[in-house]
Amino acid sequence: MDRTIAEAYFSALDRHFADFMVELAGETSQDRQRSLWLAASLVSASVGRGHVCLNLREIAGQPVSREEDGEERPLLVCPKLDDWINSLRGQSVVGSPGEFKPLVLDKKQRLYLYRYWFYEQQLSESILAMAKEHPLNVDVEMIAEGLKRFFPGTGEATNWQCIAAIHAVMNRFTVISGGPGTGKTHTVGRILALLIEQAKDDPPAIALAAPTGKAAARLTDMVRAIKEDLDCSSMVKALIPEKASTIHRLLGTIYGGKTFRHNKSNPLPFDIIVVDEASMVDLPLMAKLASALHDSSRLLLLGDKDQLASVEPGAAFGDICDGGSTNTFSGVFAESVKDLLSVEVPQQKIGESALTDSIVVLQKSYRFGTESGIGLLASAVKESRLSDALDLLKGKEHDDVFWRHVPPVGSLGIAVEECFYAFYADYFSTRSPEEAMFLFDRFRLLCALRYGPYGASALNQTIEHMCQRAGLIPAGDRWYKCRPVMITRNDYHLKLFNGDVGIVFPDQETGGQLRVYFPADGGGFRRILPGRIKEHETVYAMTVHKSQGSEFDRVVLLLPDRPSRVVTRELVYTAITRAKKSVEVWGTEDVLRQGLSQTTRRESGLRDMLYGGKGSENRE
Incomplete structure (x- = not known):
């Protein structure tokens, strides 16, 4: 592969991996080397973009493309499918499912790195x-009595919370999906009470977990509040844990x-x-969690199946929910629901x-009433109803x-200052880390892009410079009171x-020395010296x-001010549903129109493994 062409399309990591695969495969013809090198580069790049595998059927015979738009590159075209498959199957580093080879090629022409297939x-x-x-x-009679206590009439023709509870009590594996305010945590609190009552004298050991420290803290707060309203004995309430942890802490991360x-x-x-928040859990972590169960x-x-998938590879929760039909059940379970x-x-x-x-x-949704603009907007976006x-x-x-028409790049900074300065002036006047975190979490500027003039990196610089000019931040100081930071690598x-997001604040116990305050599992804060924080970034905008x-x-x-493949229906929906009281969209009609017509797709074979090829993407 010509180095100039390779560097135009692939990162150094992708190129080095492909070089290693060719070297490991041993001597072969130049055509076979080129075929393997290209496949290895592409599968490495695909994993870097969040896919689990590379679908050769879709890209065979097509020009290679990248996520960036409008950049001219020398033409690189993939081989025809049959030629590519035949070439790869003869390589020593490519195996079939079940074989321990660096690359795995399945019957549907999906190419995996072995660990992701595993x-x-x-x-x-x-x-x-x-x-x-x-x-x-x-105990069916006990379930029936508990359902009456925990799930009185909701006004729905079918109480899906109640049905979720019945399934969870009767079965080992239950998925509850729903948008904001549909009562997922409310339901699970009642499920836990029902399960504890079923156990009688042998109470179950229960763990609550979430993907991030922030999500774990929110789950802790919600479960504490829900317990107070449960119509059950104090003994049952006492057995429902209040403290949630991250999944990593639950599984016990081994350092290094x-x-x-x-x-x-x-x-x-x-x-x-x-x-x-199971939609945030990537494929490797979900697999490790499931394999660690008794x-x-x-x-x-x-979780919410309509949200964006995890940042890391895979869309495990979405794939699990993608059975092609919604709220349909076996005859056995349907009969149980009818009886109860x-x-x-x-x-x-x-x-x-x-x-x-x-x-x-x-x-x-119990959070957003029928007249809630946020609720109506979320539904319109989810269903791609642009008008x-x-x-x-x-x-x-x-x-x-x-709605605000997005300002041109030259006046974006002025618009940001006009709209957000008052908030940050209040934020920098806070007197405790608790007050700062509370106020900081009341408002957030969310960006579709990470880079570019409308990206989070540029907006963070814009806001930081604005605060420096106003005297809110000491010029030249990297660490300063109220600086919000986000961890970018585990x-x-x-x-x-x-x-994970923390806030820099003086620590009164050390004479006012700066510490970074991160929400702790179960409430409160962890205080960490700034010098110990490694890979991180400032996060006024994210x-x-x-x-x-x-x-x-x-x-x-x-x-952004022009269409981008990054802007999708799931991205807009996820942003809107972060808001509890108000949401404002800065954009153009063209960008929003194209965004709502695009969906986030993660290449994966998990749907086929779970549903035998009958997931929604495979149906007529």
């Missing part, structure tokens, strides 16, 4: 094993690597594991996967959604993980991806 296999086997188990022995103390050989000592453990996943609730639910078609039984999608979305944003009927020694698992009173979404 993660998919591991996760699918774990999930299907749990989903296929017969309903567990339960990505392995964990708890695994298949040393399973977690819990009977019930609840994971909130043979009798229950796993409850909570006198309600009939849709039944699966013959031949559908047992997994669809395990997935319940909550329909009703309705623009009418909501530009109209005057709702006081919680707003630090297993400090137990800080990618996406990308929408990094905002997952967080909520803010007010959100401003900054879209």
Whole structure:
């Protein structure tokens, strides 16, 4: 491969990996070397962009493209499919599923790095094993009595929260998906009470977990509040844990690597594991969690299938939910629902996967009423109804959604100062880390892009310079009071993980020396010396991806001034649903129109492994 062409398309990491594969494969013809080098480079680049595998069928015979738009490069065209497949199958470094080779090529022409094929296999086997188990022995009369206490009438024709609870009590694996305010955590609190009551004199050990420290802190706060309202004995309430941890801490990270103390050989000592914000969990972590369960453990996943996928490779939660139908169940489970609730639910078609039984999608939002602009806008975006979305944003009927035509690059800084200076002036006047964190979390500027004039990096510089000019920040100081920082790479020694956000503040216990305050599992803060914080960035503004698992009173979404493949329906939906009280979109109609017509797609074979090729993407 010509170095000039290679450098135009692939990172140094991708090129070095491809070089290594060619070297490892040994002597062969130049055509076969080129075929292998290109495939290895592309699969490495695909994983870097969040895909689990490379779909050769889709790119064979096509010019290679990159995420950036409009950049001219020398033409690089992929081989024809049959020629490419035949060439790869004859290489010593390429194997079939189940073979221990660096690259795995499956029957549907998907090329994997071995470890990612293994993660998919591991996760699918774990999930299907749990989903296929017969309903567990339960006290039906006790369930019926508990359902009446915990789930009084909601006004819905079908109470999907109640149905999710029935499934979770009767089965080992349950997925509860729903948008903001649909009551996922509310439901799981009642599920835990039902399970504790079922256990009688042998109470279950329960763990609560989330992907990030911020999400774990939110889960802790919500469970504490929910427990107070439960109509059950104080003994049952006492057995529901209040403290949630990160998944990494739950599994027990071993410093210096990505392995964990708890695994298949040393399973977690819990009977019930609840994971909130599961859409943020990448494929490797989800696979490691599932393999660390006891043979009798229950796993409850909570999330929103319509949000963006995880930052790291895979879209495990979305793939698990992608069975092709919503809220359809087996005849056995449908009969149980009818017996307990006198309600009939849709039944699966013959031949559908047992997994669809395990997935319940909550329909009703209790946070956003029928007249909520945020709720209506989220629905319009989720359903790609551009005209309705623009009418909501530009109209005057709702006081919680707003539209602003994005300013040109030359005047963007002026617009930022006009709109946000007052907020940051208040923020820098806070007198404690608690007050600073509380105020900081009330507002966030979310960017679709990371780089470029409308990207988070540029906006962070703009806001920091604005605050320096106003005297809020000492010029030239890297560490200063109220500087918000976000971890950009896992630090297993400090137990800080990618996406964790902290605030710099004077520590009164050390005479006012600066410390970085990070929310601690279970509440409070961890104080860390700034010099110990390694890879991080200032985070007045953040990308929408990094905002997952967080909520803010007010959100401003900054879209670029021209269309980008990064702007998708899921990205806009995720940004809007971070807002609790108001959301303002800065953009152009063209950018929003194209964004709502594009969906975020992660190449993966997990859907096929779980549903036998019958997921929604494979249906007519």
